[in-house]
Amino acid sequence: MSSSSTSTVALDSAPHDHRPPLYNAGRLGQARQLLGVAILCLSMLLTQSSLGQTVLPIRSIARTFDVESSDAQQSWFAASFSLTVGTFVLPAGRIGDLVGHKTVVIVGYAVLSVWSLLAGLSHYTGSYVFFDVCRAMQGLGCAVLLPNSLAILGRVFAPGTYAKHLSFSFFAATAPNGFLVGALFTTLMDMNSRLGWQWGFYIMAITAAALAVLCIWILPNEAEMRAVSAAWESDTKPESSEPSTPIEKKAPLWQRIDLFGTLTGIIGLVLFNFAFNQALVVGWQTPYIYALLLVGLLFIGVFIYGESKALFPLLPTSVFHLSGTFILLSLACGWASFGIWLFYVNLMQQTIRGYSPIFTLLTFVPAGVAGIVAAFSSAHILGKTSPPFVMLLSLIAFCTGSCVAGNAPVRVESLPYIASAIMPFGMDMSFPAASIILSDFLPAHQQGTASSIVNTVVNYSIALGLGFAGVVETHVNEGGRNVLKGYRGAFYMGMGFAGAGVALALVNWGMHLRESKQSQRDKDETEAEKF
Template identity: 45%
Template structure:
């Protein structure tokens, strides 16, 4: 994303500069306060092709497993719900929403902890936590859906730690260039691949064995990745830490508490409303309290935090444009994805396994989109890439929202599946790569966290809003299609807003470039 790479950040990392800066304390004014107490060394990239392949593989597995765990609760949602004796759409939507809630909420803290105490440690610890709660999620079959939702929420903390720290390790291992672009794009391509793998295997096990096995197998795989991560990821030198600064100040304890509390409460209110309704006092009270906490978080971060979770000193308006585009796009994607499965299973009477097979084209399409993004990233302005991505989100939703129930799969449904991954796998790798290139080494965890937080929190909050709309317009469950389309129309509106925002983003960058050109001409 050349435009933003050149103009968005005050001190982007350039090729060859990172090694020179290893032994120098960063400047506080240009990089944020925490930089004065923290200096990260560059992680040495594996030198042999075999080792590098294994290195990239284990890091990309964080993205694959994150999305696989999302898919394993969406595809067989009705089967899991029946085992708990529930068919309520609001309760079923909690199965993915509880997971995405904690993934999106805890990522920012995880990135900061990785910056402070070592990305490799947090990456391995995240997979260990992921394994534990995947195991317990399977055993929730002996309890009820509330315990299952709690296990899903705790399960999401695992990928919240693996995702940003994996991306941070990539950012510290590769200098800006084509190689780094392709590695980040491969990581992005794991998202649709992981979702399909999770959906297929959970559907197979739910239909022909027992659905808890999907979670127990996930636990086993995560343990394998713990061992692989320990053996494959190179040693990471500990950062420089000023002993005069307390741990609570470094992790921004007050900001962490208010930020996490606000995000959880707002998200819980929106996702609980489709079940209990907004007439229940605790729903809107929690929403109001959550908004108050978020306001306090913003005040603390901008005025009082010595080491803010969000380093405003190294961010500017272009980053805000970028993250807003990502938020609109992925919020719309979550509505497309969740109600796609409901549409196939409830209205077209497709089994979870067949629905997984029909969903599988996103793997190849997403892979092509990710590689294309890696190839064009330094040739095409970032605003253009985001505009293409948001347009893909919008067109994919329009095709699905207008598809008749009795229409053949190969018409609008198949085309929507081909187009939608271009939104996912252009926006995510481009955004993460941009911030990684522009952020200094000591903020690589935060750079990775910002995009992942926006992506996963947008998914969860959009599911809650979509569920509220669906419940209010489906005539008490009598007109299911109308409810689904109401949620899709919300997604179309979000994606369309993102397209407009990306256009303004591009126009703003063009105006800056033109102004800079005029000034250069005058100086010449």
């Protein structure tokens, strides 16, 4: 990334050679900086690897826990992970803002390591409930990792620079390939009769533990990141990465962490999502499902009201202007369709087309290649056009991929591969676009909050989208007698989400064009008045 003579930041801003390197790398120079960015990007790779661990070998895992006949129960293998990632990522970002992003990244890797090990060991218990708990705790580790890794990237690169766009694109590029890596290792372990799927989780535990140790030595500390932030032309005060007001510095920890908002938000999101996914297992006729939904909605309402009154709200109000709201809603729709596509393409390939897990993996290989192309092309596109336009392109990709896969005839086996090559353009264009927008809206000391909002929307929408798709599937599959019809219904739900996202993104882009024209008109009038 940088040395005493060259750096990504320097290349991005040649006239400003007075800027320090990415961070003080000591005697290791460029090697430490490259490793630092790589470790931060690996947090996304391991998150998607953890998701992929239960998607392809889902039938083998189901046999271990004797739930092979229940698609609804199997959906919890992925949904429990996404649920906790989406729920806890926002408070995790706030904690990182307060205690230091480097420390929280180390803790995140440690948590992921411990619970990956326990998830592997759960096959000895035969309890799918314990396995689901382990998966949820894996998600907690990833929830801690993601926003704080992005926060460090956001703090060491100046807003609007190509280097920042490129680093966020690197981060996004690891997502589809991370899924492939996790699915591949767990599937290969499952194919080995001497090992089993649990060894995929053991490998994850070892990898996360090694990264936790490396973070202590390689990642920049708070003083180094403050020094880099102070060097930005738009931020000349070294203190800017600290709480900006005396009131905030003197406030008790429970107020700065927004303890009331954290508790009500977590309870509301967990109950609402749990009710939707659990209804697939016990049926909507079960009374406690409706009770959990109502209580969850109540807590979400209390959370929203409390945030409007909080001294230090978990959700900064500066993010939720009209344009930001449209972007986040379209992001949620797109990633909900992605989660549905991912889960049901796997089921279609293995259940309907009769593919083996390893052959099913080949369906997603185009996503890995296309993901790299999409991530770095998005960095270039973001430098040439507006983020709202990039969001529109990403939602079109989500919608197109969902339609191709969901409407593919069973005998036409090439179409899922084509859809796999399209979907990464939705993933890798939407994620950096939304992250950069929110990151640039907020000051340096709230970078964890900015990235947390994006990760919350992405991961919670995946879990909630699976819940909606499962409801549709169970209501149209004729009591399990027409499996294909149920899968088609779930795909149509994904298409609906993606279509709604396209409409939202299109409206937002139109608003952006109108504002740009008005701004240019005002500028021209001001110039005319000068003459």
